Amino acid sequence: MAAVAHRRPVSVVGTGTMGQGIAQVALVAGHPVRLYDAAPGRSGEAVSAVTARLDRLVEKGRLEAAGRDEAVRRLTAVDDLAGLAGSALVVEAVLEDAAVKRQLFADLEKVVADDCLLATNTSSLAVTEIAGALRLPGRFVGLHFFNPAPLLPLVEVVSGYATDPAAADLAYETARAWGKTPVRCSDTPGFIVNRIARPFYAEAFRLHEERAADAATIDAVLRGSGGFRMGPFELTDLIGQDVNEAVTRSVWDAFFHDPKFTPSLAQHRLVQAGRLGRKSGHGWFPYGDGAAKPEPRTEAPCEAHGDAPREVVVHGDLGPAAGLAGLLREAGVEVRGGRDGRGDGAGEIEVPGGPRLFLAGTGPREGGTAGVVRFDLALDYRSCTRVALSPADGTGESDLRAAVGLFQRLGKEVSVIADVPGMVVARTVAMLIDLALDAEACGVASLQDIDTAMRLGVNYPAGPGEWCTRVGAGWALGVLRELHEEHPGGRYAPSRALRGRAAAEGAGGAVGARSAGAAEDGS
Incomplete structure (x- = not known):
C-alpha cells in the first residue's frame, strides 16, 4: 500500500497547537495543505503561525529558504468546509468532544470524495464511536500524533470497529512517508501509550499514599534505578495534575472501572485543591521564586x-x-x-x-x-x-x-523505603509487563509496536516486552502474586497472558535469554 501522493491535498480541521503541528508535518513532507477552523479568522492566524514555525526552521538551518517559500505557497486557509473538497486526507484536531467530532465528520462526508481518508487525532475518545454515524465508516481511522507533532516521531494508527484494513494501511504508510514512526493498534481505551503507561503513575501514587516513601525519593529511584527520564511526580507536575488525572479517569471509565486502572485519591485531592503543578505554582512540589528543590532521602556514607x-x-x-x-x-x-x-x-x-x-x-x-x-x-x-x-x-x-x-x-x-511488596521499580515494571502482555493477547497491538510506542511516546528506557526479556515473566509473576496477596481485589491479579508466558519460561523458553542478559551485566 502506497502513501497519500505528495501532489494531493491534505487538510487539517482545528488550528490549535496540535492542528498547526500536524499541518507543518504534512507541509514539510510536500503536500498542499488546507487549514480550517470553525472560529472566524482562526484559519488565517494559523497560516501565519505555521509560517513563523517554518521561519524558525530556516534560522536554525533545518530548512532551506527556498523550501520554506515553496511550502508557504502550498499552505492555504479556508473559510468553510466546502474549501476542503478534493482533499485526499482530512485530519481532525478539534475539541475532545465525541458529539462535536461526529457532527464534523458527518458534515465532511457531504463535501469530500468517497476515496478521501478521514482521520481523528483524538487521544482519549473511541475511534469507533466517532465513526459510528458515518456513511462510509471503513475509511475512518485514528491518527494520534504526540505533542509537539513536528518533533515527536510516534504516531498511533488506530483501527476502529469498522475501519477497512486498506484505510489503516494507507494511514500507516502516509505517516511513515512523513518521517514518523507509526504503530498499529486497535480501538482500545487509551490506545497503546495511555493504556500501558497507567501503572507508571498509579504505582508511585499508591506508594506515596501508603507512606512507603516521599514523592522526591520515589522519583529519584525510578530515575536512578529504573532509568526513566523523569519520575511520575515531577512529570505529572509538568503535564498538569488535572490533565493527567483526566486521562486516567477516562481510561478507568472506559474499562468499566477495572481496578487495574483505578485513579489516585491523593492526585484527586491535588486537583480539588487547585495544585495542578507548574502551571499553578504548586503540585506535588512547590514552584516559583524561593521554592526549595525537592531532595530524595539518601543514606549517609557507611x-x-x-x-x-x-x-x-x-x-x-x-x-x-x-x-x-x-x-x-x-x-x-x-x-x-x-x-x-x-x-x-x-x-x-x-x-x-x-x-x-x-x-x-x-x-x-x-x-x-x-x-x-x-x-x-x-x-x-x-x-x-x-x-x-x-x-x-x-x-x-x-x-x-x-x-x-x-x-x-x-x-x-x-x-x-518502608517494607512494601514490590518496592518501587519492581512493582512498576511488573505491572507494565502485565498490561503489555495482556494488551498483546487481546489483539490491541503487537508487543514490538507496544515497545516502540512506549519508548518513543513517553521516553521509557525499555519497552515492557524488552523488560520482560530482561527480568523474566516468572519473576514479574512472582512480584504481582506477592502484591495481590497483600492487596486482594483485582488490581494486581496477574493476567492470563503473563501466567502463560511464565509457564513457557518454566519449560525452558526464556531462561537462556535471561542468563545471557545477566552475563552481559558483569556476572
Whole structure:
C-alpha cells in the first residue's frame, strides 16, 4: 500500500497547537495543505503561525529558504468546509468532544470524495464511536500524533470497529512517508501509550499514599534505578495534575472501572485543591521564586564507619540481579557461591554474620524475616546511580547499615523505603509487563509496536516486552502474586497472558535469554 501522493491535498480541521503541528508535518513532507477552523479568522492566524514555525526552521538551518517559500505557497486557509473538497486526507484536531467530532465528520462526508481518508487525532475518545454515524465508516481511522507533532516521531494508527484494513494501511504508510514512526493498534481505551503507561503513575501514587516513601525519593529511584527520564511526580507536575488525572479517569471509565486502572485519591485531592503543578505554582512540589528543590532521602556514607561488608556469599540464582555478583567482585568484595542466573531466581546475597539480601519480589515475607533486606530492581545494575533498600520487620540497624554499605561500595546512592511488596521499580515494571502482555493477547497491538510506542511516546528506557526479556515473566509473576496477596481485589491479579508466558519460561523458553542478559551485566 502506497502513501497519500505528495501532489494531493491534505487538510487539517482545528488550528490549535496540535492542528498547526500536524499541518507543518504534512507541509514539510510536500503536500498542499488546507487549514480550517470553525472560529472566524482562526484559519488565517494559523497560516501565519505555521509560517513563523517554518521561519524558525530556516534560522536554525533545518530548512532551506527556498523550501520554506515553496511550502508557504502550498499552505492555504479556508473559510468553510466546502474549501476542503478534493482533499485526499482530512485530519481532525478539534475539541475532545465525541458529539462535536461526529457532527464534523458527518458534515465532511457531504463535501469530500468517497476515496478521501478521514482521520481523528483524538487521544482519549473511541475511534469507533466517532465513526459510528458515518456513511462510509471503513475509511475512518485514528491518527494520534504526540505533542509537539513536528518533533515527536510516534504516531498511533488506530483501527476502529469498522475501519477497512486498506484505510489503516494507507494511514500507516502516509505517516511513515512523513518521517514518523507509526504503530498499529486497535480501538482500545487509551490506545497503546495511555493504556500501558497507567501503572507508571498509579504505582508511585499508591506508594506515596501508603507512606512507603516521599514523592522526591520515589522519583529519584525510578530515575536512578529504573532509568526513566523523569519520575511520575515531577512529570505529572509538568503535564498538569488535572490533565493527567483526566486521562486516567477516562481510561478507568472506559474499562468499566477495572481496578487495574483505578485513579489516585491523593492526585484527586491535588486537583480539588487547585495544585495542578507548574502551571499553578504548586503540585506535588512547590514552584516559583524561593521554592526549595525537592531532595530524595539518601543514606549517609557507611564506609567511614566500617559498615561496608568485604565478603558475601551468593546462594542460588539472583535472576534479574545476577550481574551484581560480578560488580561486587570488581568493587573488591569477595564473592563466594552463586550459580550466575541459571536457576529459579530465588537466590540471596548473604553477608556473613549480617543481613540476607533479596531482590524485590523474592525471599520470605512471613516469619524468619529478621535480618532480611530487600533491594529494588534496576534497569542495569552497572550503570544505575541509585538503589532502594527495604528492611523487613525485625531487621536491626546494623544489618541495614551493612546492606547500605554494600551498595555504596558499588558507587550507588541508597534510599531506604518502608517494607512494601514490590518496592518501587519492581512493582512498576511488573505491572507494565502485565498490561503489555495482556494488551498483546487481546489483539490491541503487537508487543514490538507496544515497545516502540512506549519508548518513543513517553521516553521509557525499555519497552515492557524488552523488560520482560530482561527480568523474566516468572519473576514479574512472582512480584504481582506477592502484591495481590497483600492487596486482594483485582488490581494486581496477574493476567492470563503473563501466567502463560511464565509457564513457557518454566519449560525452558526464556531462561537462556535471561542468563545471557545477566552475563552481559558483569556476572
